[in-house]
Amino acid sequence: MQNRRKFLRNSLLTVTGAGLISKSFPQSLASYKSTEKENRFLYRTLGRTGIKLPVVSMGTAYTNNQNLVRLALDEGVTLFATAEAYTHGNNQIMLGNAMKERPRNSFTMLTSVGEHHYYEQQDGRFRLDMDPKIFLDHAESSLERLQVDYVDILILPFAARRESVLFKPLLKAMEKLKQEGKAKFLGIATHSYQDEAIRAAVDAGIFDVVMTAYNFRIKNREAIEEAIQHAAHADLGIIAMKTMAGTYWDKERTKPINPKAALKWVLQNENIHTTVPGCTNYDQLYQNLSIMEDLELTEEEEEDLKPPSGEVSSGLYCQQCSKCITQCPEGLDIPTIMRSYMYAYGYRNLEHARKTLCSTGIHSFPCTDCSSCTVRCQMGFDVRTKILDIARLQDVPEDFIRQV
Numbered sequence: 124m125q126n127r128r129k130f131l132r133n134s135l136l137t138v139t140g141a142g143l144i145s146k147s148f149p150q151s152l153a154s155y156k157s158t159e160k161e162n163r164f165l166y167r168t169l170g171r172t173g174i175k176l177p178v179v180s181m182g183t184a185y186t187n188n189q190n191l192v193r194l195a196l197d198e199g200v201t202l203f204a205t206a207e208a209y210t211h212g213n214n215q216i217m218l219g220n221a222m223k224e225r226p227r228n229s230f231t232m233l234t235s236v237g238e239h240h241y242y243e244q245q246d247g248r249f250r251l252d253m254d255p256k257i258f259l260d261h262a263e264s265s266l267e268r269l270q271v272d273y274v275d276i277l278i279l280p281f282a283a284r285r286e287s288v289l290f291k292p293l294l295k296a297m298e299k300l301k302q303e304g305k306a307k308f309l310g311i312a313t314h315s316y317q318d319e320a321i322r323a324a325v326d327a328g329i330f331d332v333v334m335t336a337y338n339f340r341i342k343n344r345e346a347i348e349e350a351i352q353h354a355a356h357a358d359l360g361i362i363a364m365k366t367m368a369g370t371y372w373d374k375e376r377t378k379p380i381n382p383k384a385a386l387k388w389v390l391q392n393e394n395i396h397t398t399v400p401g402c403t404n405y406d407q408l409y410q411n412l413s414i415m416e417d418l419e420l421t422e423e424e425e426e427d428l429k430p431p432s433g434e435v436s437s438g439l440y441c442q443q444c445s446k447c448i449t450q451c452p453e454g455l456d457i458p459t460i461m462r463s464y465m466y467a468y469g470y471r472n473l474e475h476a477r478k479t480l481c482s483t484g485i486h487s488f489p490c491t492d493c494s495s496c497t498v499r500c501q502m503g504f505d506v507r508t509k510i511l512d513i514a515r516l517q518d519v520p521e522d523f524i525r526q527v
Contacts, residue, residue, distance in 0.1 A: 164199055165415045167396040170360030172308050172331050176202050178390050179411050182399035184209045185470055189221035195408055196230055204399040206235040207265050219270035235278035235312055236261040248287050255292040262300055276332050277306035283316040288323035298329055315443035318350035325357045336365035339388040339428045340440050355394040363389050363398045369439030374468035378431050383414050384424035439469040450498045456483040464513045477516050489514050
């Protein structure tokens with residue numbers, strides 16, 4: 124890594140804020156704006172795309188507030204990440220409505236398309252009988268919802284095993300969309316088997332961007348960071364997601380993870396070109412942006428990234444290592460179930476949690492045939508208790524969840 128002072132000196136650029144804070148906004152926002160007349164942003168270039176981005180971009184999965192998105196753009200955020208899977212495409216609609224009056228060259232739009240039904244979640248591979256036309260149809264529908272003629276970055280979701288990244292039917296479908304001008308750049312998103320997926324993305328030869336789960340809680344840090352460095356050296360853009368590692372240490376949400384410390388930790392890796400933390404309110408937006416003033420982790424922040432004493436659940440973030448699947452006599456898709464648990468308790472996104480849970484095919488009373496759990500999670504999760512807890516969610520009517 125290059126000398127930090129030199130890197131920061133060469134990378135710091137200035138953009139002028141739009142000054143859109145009203146008197147009704149929280150006082151903390153006004154104090155943030157008053158500390159400096161201009162926001163100081165740290166920029167990195169997203170690999171071969173040539174797109175220069177602030178190191179803090181915006182994931183829109185957990186907001187339906189168009190004004191929040193517009194304010195983020197006015198404040199200097201330019202990359203907005205969504206997915207068809209978020210709220211059944213409604214998140215794409217929200218983002219499209221937020222941007223429809225803005226110049227198309229003023230923002231960078233990223234979306235993934237596709238659903239769980241053509242993907243084998245447990246082994247990380249696409250089904251051989253999946254029809255690539257379905258993917259193309261979903262891409263066209265996404266463009267309609269986003270109200271754009273093209274997306275800047277089209278993401279292949281669920282990338283895991285090498286075979287899934289190099290799955291020829293989908294590679295051809297994505298190349299077709301790029302040739303037709305409906306996607307400027309192509310990428311993958313990976314939550315599991317990340318080092319394998321990232322290296323395969325380089326070998327595929329068509330991908331420009333990698334989105335990968337990366338945070339201070341990852342266990343196989345060395346392998347993932349080596350894969351990220353390999354991809355960055357191959358001139359792929361690297362976007363970090365799941366940067367907050369579940370947001371809370373406990374399901375009761377009494378022990379929050381320090382979000383500034385978590386985001387700063389991610390950006391110590393200069394191969395990470397930008398991040399897409401979720402944002403649900405104005406305070407969170409300005410908090411995320413404020414970390415660019417100083418990326419250095421303080422001693423207190425480093426301490427904040429250690430689990431609270433006596434915390435036995437080891438937080439809400441599952442590593443998605445899949446080692447638990449072979450340990451389970453029922454062969455349950457535990458990693459996906461744990462992801463649903465995190466969506467429900469960490470992010471309070473019950474709709475996405477329920478959809479993710481239902482994709483596993485789990486029944487309402489799992490684990491009842493086992494007197495004790497044989498799964499030994501490397502994160503220290505009490506897997507059986509978590510499964511029994513979250514399994515109840517699929518019995519809640521979907522219409523009711525949407526109203527919560």
